[in-house]
Amino acid sequence: MYTKEQHPQPAKAPFRGLGISIVGGTGYTAGELLRILLNHPQVEIESVISTTSVGMPIAEMHRDLLGETDLKFSDKIGNPDVIFLCLGHGLSRTFLEENDIPKSCKIIDLGNDFRNNPVFAEREFVFGLCEFNREKIRTADSVANPGCFSSSIMLALLPLASLNKLTDDIHIHAITGSTGAGKKPVETTHFSYRDNNISVYKPFTHQHLEEIENTLKSAGNAALPQLNFVPMRGDFTRGIFASVYTKWDNSMSASEVIDLYKNYYKDSPFVFVSDTSISLKEVVNTNKCLLHIEFHNGYIHITSILDNLLKGASGQAVQNMNLMFGLEETMGLKLKGSAF
Amino acid sequence: MYTKEQHPQPAKAPFRGLGISIVGGTGYTAGELLRILLNHPQVEIESVISTTSVGMPIAEMHRDLLGETDLKFSDKIGNPDVIFLCLGHGLSRTFLEENDIPKSCKIIDLGNDFRNNPVFAEREFVFGLCEFNREKIRTADSVANPGCFSSSIMLALLPLASLNKLTDDIHIHAITGSTGAGKKPVETTHFSYRDNNISVYKPFTHQHLEEIENTLKSAGNAALPQLNFVPMRGDFTRGIFASVYTKWDNSMSASEVIDLYKNYYKDSPFVFVSDTSISLKEVVNTNKCLLHIEFHNGYIHITSILDNLLKGASGQAVQNMNLMFGLEETMGLKLKGSAF
């Protein structure tokens, strides 16, 4: 039975914490980083950079943070241990060109500048899919965080790729929430347009294809078949639902394949194989990725779900940070899902 | 310039109209029939049958009809010219077994009992995809109205099938609104579950596959390749968005294919080929089907959208009725889309 004496609360340590800077602080991924990192027990946010909002309290921009922080946007990076770059595509490179960041400061780039072109000056960006590059990330000074679509699709296919089992065209439909399109209001994120609507964009040509292909090849499927990827815009805010299938030669039984997946991810604290069908909200507001596998008509069909802003962006970035600094991989990332 | 004298309003004709009976009057498709037929200039609703709600005003059940009708649910069919069967699957057959409907009374079945098994007693049900069977429907006494998923998919593929151009596996993802699941509240139509959620159901095994295959074969593609169909539940109420692709051998140029489609549907007043990308709400609350065609990576990709309750059910049923009785095909079906 419980007594108070048995459960003393930990004294607050005189603890400075891992110093963090977030560059591009007004966008959605920066907001999610802040939501996570304000509760992370081993970090201290040193600076949140926004050239357009210097001096504004962060909680005036990310309004749900009211009462949680007095931080203000700044244009001084300071001397952090790690910088998160939350900039538009192309702007991470510009940032590094224009700012002299010491090699001792680690960098996690949430953009796509270094995913497929990893070298910048003395830095070499490790592709930050934790479940694939965990050991490399532990020792990396620079990490290129994967895209949201690509994370969901790579996690669906990696175990097969690791055994070179992808031998025929791969068919992918994946539907994304509106936050994937960023903060700037445009026609396709207008509520009057998007609500109760569905559309396809960039069919067969999405820019994430390259990082998916590179990863699957280097995972062991050097002769990769064609990836046919139809991205869709969904009428929800958070999450990616990917439906992926490819021909299956029955070289392994269904239960062997499911064991392969479970085994492949057995040390990955955020990826789970569900024995029953999955629906998107099972992962929304968490850093988890759920997979479900079925076999039909000579195909293996994998559904894969994650939260595009978390496992598909800022959550994975923190997971990378944890790995890079020897912290527990899940630290700060045991998030209560919204479920509904 | 306008003068009132030039624009006399038509006197109201002493017109009884085509007598209609709707059986299974409390469900969603019956409600849509009522919304259409109350404004149809050539019909009169004789009876709306519901064994569970006899005597209840229709507008108490279909509450948006308040002010539009004083009809009440009944258990007496009367002597209509045409009966619409809006019953659960299997129950249309039972209804015909238990009721002696004279052959002179036409029947339009919105269920799936007679789509693939068209013969019942002396009746032979014509498959009611107007764009495919228009001439047969004109002389039919019995029509089996197609399913919603199947309508969107058949219309996407019919022109190719007509030239026997479907030669390789066909890949289909289609996402449906919640009204497709009917009126009875269940877990997967609970708002707390469905809102902002996405899921897959019956992958590769949906019951509409048979009618799609039968139609495409009889359209001219006797050796039909495998159809791989992943149905998805969307978090919207109305509409089906189908994304369909198959290998393309370049035997026709892109513009030739688009001309093929436009030509195939040139006499079909509800099917249009869009030169630009389409989004679902362009057809919601209309009887239209829009198609858009692109070519990528050796594939032809067709997106197809329609309102599951209209062109995918009750709208198509009225279109069939118009054809069966020699009325203008669009009569009563020039519906204002909701657009937003």
Next chain:
Amino acid sequence: MYTKEQHPQPAKAPFRGLGISIVGGTGYTAGELLRILLNHPQVEIESVISTTSVGMPIAEMHRDLLGETDLKFSDKIGNPDVIFLCLGHGLSRTFLEENDIPKSCKIIDLGNDFRNNPVFAEREFVFGLCEFNREKIRTADSVANPGCFSSSIMLALLPLASLNKLTDDIHIHAITGSTGAGKKPVETTHFSYRDNNISVYKPFTHQHLEEIENTLKSAGNAALPQLNFVPMRGDFTRGIFASVYTKWDNSMSASEVIDLYKNYYKDSPFVFVSDTSISLKEVVNTNKCLLHIEFHNGYIHITSILDNLLKGASGQAVQNMNLMFGLEETMGLKLKGSAF
């Protein structure tokens, strides 16, 4: 029984129709006018004016109109019988100043320029709430179409005002769909913000208060008590739900009040009193307004619903047009509700 001979379809009259021009043709209310008027049996759209999109097919902007019209945006008004002004607030006045519109051409302004300041040159704008000003509208050459919030609130209160029964503070919460905020994407119409969100704006100070007060006073409640109006932004696209209450002195019984309402609107084809609770979608995509009345705690409580783009804007504008030209009030406005 039906025979084709009994039901000949009306021959198409060699009819030019009432000539229409729509100014400000790219916005939401113009789109709705087009959706209605393309199916209106007595009009012909002469011109749709947009200075920014001259030459563009209308169906490229209002994409759901694909297949329904070949009209293009123009900058030439021509010689219409009636002009609909669908311009931003303040711009209707500018338009009339800059264009010499003959007095013989009728004008229906959907903006708020002339609702409270009705005189412009030789024109005097009649306030276009059909249920209140029906007879004046019939002979008007210029009509100021009411606002959406104000329409829902005036229709809730007019019968009481007509008997000078509003004697104590009036309490109003009304929640609007996103289309009320127009087409330009802004932060509060961003899907990522608006979806599943609720907020209040302009509490107690909304610009529609003036036209509501003017109308209720002129209806017979000269000494009008204070209107306390809290407008809310809803996470839906179409519709206004107004909840209105005020102290009730029991000078009439509940059934007398309900009879008063039913009687007040007995010749109004779009306003109905529901004996049971109402929900917003009972009117979406229709030109109807539904009212429901209850009595509690010494208050009379009225809920009022309408579609902000139809009875609250473009539908009412067409209703006004019908009245102004001696057409049946409901012509072109018997719209199939979306219901779901």
Next chain:
Amino acid sequence: MYTKEQHPQPAKAPFRGLGISIVGGTGYTAGELLRILLNHPQVEIESVISTTSVGMPIAEMHRDLLGETDLKFSDKIGNPDVIFLCLGHGLSRTFLEENDIPKSCKIIDLGNDFRNNPVFAEREFVFGLCEFNREKIRTADSVANPGCFSSSIMLALLPLASLNKLTDDIHIHAITGSTGAGKKPVETTHFSYRDNNISVYKPFTHQHLEEIENTLKSAGNAALPQLNFVPMRGDFTRGIFASVYTKWDNSMSASEVIDLYKNYYKDSPFVFVSDTSISLKEVVNTNKCLLHIEFHNGYIHITSILDNLLKGASGQAVQNMNLMFGLEETMGLKLKGSAF
């Protein structure tokens, strides 16, 4: 600068934790308790009781918990330190009658059985609005957790009530998410009905009025004016948005009132006064309540937002548990908001 040595991670204590039992484990509030308590550092879930699902893994019911727990539903309460009752109204009393729970085991009832009738056998339930009854809760063995609507409304009015400043009718509209209606699918929670819909229910008669009145009276406003409360069903899943106003006599200036509020809640870690307008998603998936205050037309207007399942139910229940067991009030409740 960071070095790993400076930031050792806390060793895992050989800690059993506060023993928890949840009764009525399949519903929404139980699910939320599980989502919170699985990450709470000082508790251990001993049993989750469901008479209908004994033996089923919890993650099969609350599917988002896949990978987070191996617990199964049970019918054995065991010997917990505290029991959370998540039962339908009336069933908490029945449970206590049928089960012999020792007085040493604390009870937190999320139902409404003991809010207004606090005595049961030797237990006296303290009304568990932490911000009002914090000190009483610290020593309570039994707590009646407030309702969701009532929490949002009481927090909006308590500071005024504490100074006896509520002197005239209070006007309240509050709109709730669908999860407030529970898990059982019914017509008004059917997605096809609820999506993009709004309705009023139980106007002026909601069952939460009694606990609101009791609390405001005991807070210092013994002569409480009438509360006029119109509850609305919103088309979102989580959250309550309350808009509350009452006559204001200007006995205090606007800034004095805002200071009163800020001071009243200065020791309450979850309640904040926002200087700018608030929107519902600023609190969704958090245990926070945000308030915003304006003055117009002789009225004070307060908007109040909280998550109905968290600060309005399970979050507040854990906050109560923390207080009852001398834990930090915020422990386990620093939740990442979903924000979008």
